[in-house]
Amino acid sequence: MIEVYAPASIGNFAVGFDALGAALAPIDGSLLGDVAVVSAAASDEFVCSGEYAHKLPSDASENLAYQCLVHFRAHVAPDMPSVKLELKKNLPIGSGLGSSACSVVATFAALDKFAQTNLSQVELIELMADFEAIVSGGRHYDNITPCYLGGLQLTGDLIPDKSIALPVDENWYYVAAFPGFSLNTAKARSVLPKELSMHAGVEFAQRLSAFSSLLLTQRFDDALSIMQDDIAEPYRAPLITGFSEAKANLPALGAEIVSISGAGPTLFTVCKTLEAAEKCAQWLAQNYINEQGFCHICKLDNDGTRQLTVL
Numbered sequence: 323m324i325e326v327y328a329p330a331s332i333g334n335f336a337v338g339f340d341a342l343g344a345a346l347a348p349i350d351g352s353l354l355g356d357v358a359v360v361s362a363a364a365s366d367e368f369v370c371s372g373e374y375a376h377k378l379p380s381d382a383s384e385n386l387a388y389q390c391l392v393h394f395r396a397h398v399a400p401d402m403p404s405v406k407l408e409l410k411k412n413l414p415i416g417s418g419l420g421s422s423a424c425s426v427v428a429t430f431a432a433l434d435k436f437a438q439t440n441l442s443q444v445e446l447i448e449l450m451a452d453f454e455a456i457v458s459g460g461r462h463y464d465n466i467t468p469c470y471l472g473g474l475q476l477t478g479d480l481i482p483d484k485s486i487a488l489p490v491d492e493n494w495y496y497v498a499a500f501p502g503f504s505l506n507t508a509k510a511r512s513v514l515p516k517e518l519s520m521h522a523g524v525e526f527a528q529r530l531s532a533f534s535s536l537l538l539t540q541r542f543d544d545a546l547s548i549m550q551d552d553i554a555e556p557y558r559a560p561l562i563t564g565f566s567e568a569k570a571n572l573p574a575l576g577a578e579i580v581s582i583s584g585a586g587p588t589l590f591t592v593c594k595t596l597e598a599a600e601k602c603a604q605w606l607a608q609n610y611i612n613e614q615g616f617c618h619i620c621k622l623d624n625d626g627t628r629q630l631t632v633l
């Protein structure tokens with residue numbers, strides 16, 4: 323049996339629409355992500371369990387993890403012995419935490435290990451991105467590569483091997499608050515403008531390249547000072563009840579920045595101290611999340627996707 327965990331991630335990371343993403347590790351040691359378990363069976367079967375399984379279509383053929391298994395058997399490893407695939411769906415759907423990417427990454431990574439197909443990193447990343455694109459309304463790697471590789475990843479087709487890891491200040495804390503309602507990624511992409519002005523395009527390129535260079539040269543405070551999303555946040559904020567209030571209130575509690583995680587409705591902050599992160603988390607618990615929501619103080623998950631059990 324192979325059991326693989328894939329962590330939640332913050333797509334866009336404010337300055338890198340579709341190009342920057344970070345994997346999350348709650349500091350309380352809990353696992354925030356999906357798990358795929360592959361074991362030998364008499365014939366191929368699929369089971370979806372976990373807290374959010376009931377939010378997914380009951381027909382297995384509509385579950386991305388099952389679709390990954392069907393593709394893997396047909397096109398990657400036709401000789402693989404029959405398997406039982408169990409997806410433990412621990413992340414809410416349409417949350418802005420890279421939920422669909424988590425399922426796809428955990429499943430392909432587990433199947434690759436079980437069948438010993440030894441796909442290259444780039445082959446796996448491409449396969450994973452193909453499947454996430456089925457539901458998200460666009461092909462982007464900013465959940466896939468941080469989820470798979472861990473850390474903060476600058477990512478895309480133009481980038482050698484699809485991804486470059488960027489350093490962050492080890493003192494930074496990330497508060498991720500899921501308000502408890504869903505926002506479909508494809509819908510949140512549909513409200514974005516189809517074109518950027520020349521000015522906006524130049525500014526986006528400047529901001530992302532400066533942010534990356536500042537991180538790479540350890541100028542972390544300077545990087546934070548330009549961490550802002552002018553590309554997606556202005557269009558998506560109206561879709562997220564409470565986001566504008568949070569953005570207005572959290573800086574006074576020590577949030578260096580407040581932005582939307584992925585397509586939302588999860589929001590995230592970057593804080594320089596645990597004390598500030600705790601104050602932000604408390605405010606968010608009282609003012610942003612409902613009974614179905616949750617809030618985690620996190621560091622980056624630098625391990626990315628990993629095996630939990632091998633039997």
Ligand SMILES: Nc1ncnc2c1ncn2[C@@H]1O[C@H](COP(=O)(O)OP(=O)(O)O)[C@@H](O)[C@H]1O
Nearest residue numbers: 385386415416417420421422425457458506507
């Ligand atoms: N294993 C899966 N995990 C998440 N979503 C899935 C899965 N299988 C199918 N889906 C469907 O894909 C869509 C994912 O919605 P999306 O808003 O892209 O989620 P997220 O942003 O959380 O990844 C939903 O319609 C959901 O029913």
Ligand SMILES: N[C@@H](CCOP(=O)(O)O)C(=O)O
Nearest residue numbers: 333340418419420507584585
């Ligand atoms: N770059 C994408 C990220 C979507 O992340 P998700 O977690 O909401 O699926 C976008 O902004 O659309």
